[in-house]
Amino acid sequence: MTDTITGADNGAGNGAAATLPELPVLTRKDFVSDQEVRWCPGCGDYSILAQTQKVMPDFGYPKENIVFISGIGCSGRLPYYMNTYGFHTIHGRAPAIATGLKAARPDLMVWVITGDGDALSIGGNHLIHSLRRNVDVRIIMFNNRIYGLTKGQASPTSELGKITKSSPYGTVDFPISPLAIALAAEATFIARSVDTFTEHMQATLNAAGNHHGSTFVEVLQNCNIFNDGAHREFTDREVREDRTVVLEHGKPMIFGKDRNKGIRLAGHQPEVVTIGENGITEADILVHDETDPLIAFMLAHIYWPEFPVPVGVLRRVSRPTHHQMLVDQLAQATATRGAGDLTKLLNSGETWKVE
């Protein structure tokens, strides 16, 4: 019996690892499927799809070894547009299905595409457990702060008091922070980007693709039909530099058109300061450290308008992955007890012979 399955093997048990052909050089076009894209014109999802297709050749995986798994919602359609393997599953369950796939097939690069409702509401349990297990899956969560596919109900990230079809008098449900959830669930890679920040998003997806372990990327995305301008107050071209802070490991958290604003810690409270005023210098600005959980916690909780919105990699640490620990346990059990002998197993315990 084999415990190694690959697509190139016929699965009938020779267990031989597939010999990988020499990799052809792939381009974005190789990842575009023949399916017509059917999101609303002007949707932020187009940009996310384009950046995703663009970075795919960078990872060195043959496209047949890449799998996109999604749940339900507008985001859930993305796998149809990727010329890779794809599985459009059921509402909220994509992380669970991806966990099983990655456990069975460590050779595959697995992506999960989800939305704020799919990941944080109906699938909240699966999200936190796949993150805490460090399942080696890249979860890209489109956050438009609304239910789009069901035509405009409040989502778990909708702001308190938001008037939607399901909340004509305003919501009474306090929104949750996706990044804080990911952090609490001990994800080993946590990042945020924006649909319209194309280069930033490419860099973020690239970093996500190169991480090994539970990877959570929140992409702030506009729904121009049901929640138009969801993030425009800080993402519009004219204001974005003053209202977002781009995180870079080992660099001070400086932002603003004039690169003169920064985040400083006053005790354990963050505050926005201006370099050159009141004797503040660059040395006073907090330096980002992707491995520091307290910094990540602070960054997950600051937001516009009190603070610039942090974008980039909040947290990146290394921990053994779920599938690797499973594989190691199998190897260890086989090393100590020998490869399983079914005849012996069936005949174990107290047996007797009837003549």
Next chain:
Amino acid sequence: MSTEAPLKATPTTQKQLERVTIRFAGDSGDGMQLTGTQFTKNAAAFGNDISTFPDYPAEIRAPAGSLPGVSGFQLSFSSTDIHTPGDAPDVLVAMNPAALKANLGELPAGGALIVNEDAFTPGNLQKVGYASNPLGDGSLKQWNLFSVPVSTLNSRALEGLGLTNKQVDLTKNFFALGLMFWLYERDMAATVSWIDDKFKKRPEIAEGNKRALKAGYNFGETTEIFHERYVVPPAKLRPGHYRNITGNEATALGMVAASQLAERPIFYGSYPITPASDILHQLAGYKNFGVKTFQAEDEIAAVGAAIGASYGGAMGLTASSGPGIALKTEAMGLAVMVELPLVVIDVQRAGPSTGMPTKTEQGDLLQVLFGRNGESPLVVLAPATPAECFTFAIEAWRIALKYMTPVVYMSDAFLANGAEPWRIPNLADLSSIAVPNRTAREGFYPYLRDETTLARPWALPGTPGLEHRIGGLEKADVMGNVSYDPDNHHRMTLLRQAKIDGIAADIPPLEVHGPAEGDLLVLGWGSTYGAIRSAVKRLQDRGASIAHAHLRYLNPLPENVGDVLKAYKRVLIPELNLGQLRMLIRARYLIDAIGYNRVRGKPFRIAELEAEAVRVLATLGVTIA
């Protein structure tokens, strides 16, 4: 050892019996399951045919001495072929007043009643509402009462070992076991070595248990209380190697065997739930067989991960009980839609809702058949005995892999925990169930079906050139793209149904025990096999025109079911539900089947089925001698 019981003046006589049924009952912390299991192993190794029925509360340790805390283990051992753990015990071992009160009603008059009289304290009697001590007030006159000071004798036997009172008290079940070993002339060597092995790191506890065991045995030997010992000779089982096996054990072993026969690894996603958890415990130990186990965050993730593993080419397996199956329902529908192999084990328990978690029932048949949205056909199998759980695990996978379909494998609490001797199969006798994955690019479409099986190709991620997308949305026939075309949906719905219906040609016909036609057919499914088989056999011996047929395939049904049913004047369907199979049979074959339905959380007794069959025969004007 010393006892205060009168020493034997006369030798004990020996009597041979064909079959004996013993029920051990005590507090759930008294070790009754262990005592029963040890006696069972002994009887099995001796060569008796055996059948067991553990009956325990959901509470791990209900208040000591209370009725809800009573744990029982019934075993029947015999020199002839038996199919059930016995309707009623011949011997009841009651370790306290609660155990006596909870079980006495099922001990027939004249039955042997062995009690630990030390536990009949005013406090314990009061807890269960005894106004006076039944051991002394004459209320037990119709039974053959043996009142033994088990605790006193046992603590005396363990004197000097330095054990605490609590530790000493915990060994008293071995005293009871030792006494039963004496009564039925059993060799204790295997139990002694089991104790040595179990407590090898705590030799003083091992010694305590061994002394308790021997003290019980010697008590029987030396006191005047017991005048007769009983011998149940070995049964004439089919030659071969045997072991004792429960349904859950056989299920787990069968899954590993299926993995080897399919040459694919098992991925087992599971969430703890009674009475299915033992399957997880067991499979988690088989890592050197390539079995990957995953204790999921919930039932939904357990089945979801299994589907993900199957998508990747492994054998995705999950198990639960009724409430958990309800949660898995949506994902099972996904597996129907994407047509991936998947096996879902349902170890049924009494419902609805949380119901009675440790008690048996057959209430989930309609749930697994129809409990999904849309037209959502899948295969449903139900092994009938613990030993059959092994073969049906392999059969479930044969069908799932060959037809690219989810298969539900129905067990229940009685089947899962009950044990019987199992003739260990020779692996060379088992056929391969391996299926290839699609690798050829030429003419590949995700929903292009095999002409015979109607299965779609299983093209695994990692296969160059076969990149495709599947999902829960309706797919265009052959091409597999998302489709809302009305005629396509109708066609695909019919195709999914036809694929499952077609499996009827690939399963054995329904077998009949008894005449091929006659007055009465008793039709059953699942764990009621033993009781039905025995009841029908008794009536055949009494000259009735009666036969028994047992369905192992609930969907699709074997092709000959209609013909079988029509060959009898009456059809009786006993079920541990309110008539779920009967509803299906009546709807499908337009036969006015009669139900016998009980939901007491317990298996059927042979006698009640026999009586019901007699009643039905009487409606035909047939009287049975």
